[in-house]
Amino acid sequence: MTRIALVVSDVDGTLLTKDKILTDDAKAAVGKLHAAGIGFTIVSSRPTIGMGFLVAPLGITLPIGAFNGSSIVDAQLKPVAQHLIPSAVAKRCIDLLTDHGVDIWLFTNDKWLTRNPEGEYTAHEQRTIKHDPTIVTDFTPYIGQACKIVGASSDAALLQRCEAEMQQAVGNQAIAVRSQTYYLDVTPPGHDKGTFVVDIAERLGVSLENVATIGDMQNDLPMFAKSGVSFAMGNASDDVKARATNVTETNERDGFARAMDIVLKTGR
Incomplete structure (x- = not known):
């Protein structure tokens, strides 16, 4: 070797x-x-x-x-x-995940934002990253600061379909790929x-x-x-x-x- x-x-x-x-x-x-x-x-x-x-x-x-x-x-x-996700692309991603009923997280450089503190993987993520989320009612004020957007769901087949749709929706303006069977990550392009x-x-x-x-x-x-x-x-x-x-x-x-x-x- x-x-x-x-x-x-x-x-x-x-x-x-x-x-x-x-x-x-x-x-x-x-x-x-x-x-x-x-x-x-x-x-x-x-x-x-x-x-x-x-x-x-x-x-x-x-x-x-x-x-x-x-x-x-x-x-x-x-x-x-x-590097950040372009604002228009971030909004498109959030809308798509919302339409599919998938729990959504938005990460800035120093914050983890969620609209649903009772999401099925929220406690898991807290243990994983050893950090608590910031609860918001609207992602809009943070869209211009998005380092990563995550769709979280225990429905692996649904998330796989979301991955394919997300890749088509963002094209070359972001990268959409599952990091786990239950997490779909959207990150900046290139x-x-x-x-x-x-x-x-x-x-x-x-x-x-x-x-x-x-x-x-x-x-x-x-x-x-x-x-x-x-x-x-x-x-x-x-x-x-x-x-x-x-x-x-x-x-x-x-x-x-x-x-x-x-x-x-x-x-x-």
């Missing part, structure tokens, strides 16, 4: 267990990367406010990618590069986990062929396509696994740590 100088990891379904736990094996694996001189950072569909709790346990010093990589922040969560990987590699002077990426969902495919080596988690769908160069164990069986064992064997 190609010698690796930089690892970029997804968070949910990859670095964390289904209960949002960062295991000791995962922390130890990242510590070994640091000791070997291999760079490490994370990129996620999570908002900026939901990334900070991972910085210290993983010793992250490199820039981090939030909102599927459309926002880049430093290790203190201060913006390095930030920026994804792949562009984040390219940016970080350029900042470090690392060739893309010497970058390893690891993830579990469709929104991880752009970074798989940019990196020399990619790992799909064992809990990923078959189509995601088919697009990776390697498949590791599930996130419940420390698949991240097992993948890093392989990376460490290559050295820098």
Whole structure:
């Protein structure tokens, strides 16, 4: 396998267990990367406010990618590069999700906004990002600040249909892709986990062929396509696994740590 100088990891379904736990094996694996001189950072569909709790346990010093990589922040969560969904597109997305009866969240750089505090995934998101929502009756005052819009629903088939309709509705003016079977993310155009990987590699002077990426969902495919080596988690769908160069164990069986064992064997 190609010698690796930089690892970029997804968070949910990859670095964390289904209960949002960062295991000791995962922390130890990242510590070994640091000791070997291999760079490490994370990129996620999570908002900026939901990334900070991972910085210290993983010793992250490199820039981090939030909102599927459309926002880049430093290790203190201060913006390095930030992009927004065009206002007209944001309104179109909210209208479409409303028509489908899907719970809607709007994220700015520092706020999570919802009209429904009793939404079926609201408590789950609170536990996940370790942050409380701001309850609003109208998204309109915040549409010009939208870093990400999320449609949340336990009806996976409905959300899959929403994804297809959303992609048609936004065209090339935004990116619409599910980050989980129950979350449909809409993020700014022209920026994804792949562009984040390219940016970080350029900042470090690392060739893309010497970058390893690891993830579990469709929104991880752009970074798989940019990196020399990619790992799909064992809990990923078959189509995601088919697009990776390697498949590791599930996130419940420390698949991240097992993948890093392989990376460490290559050295820098």
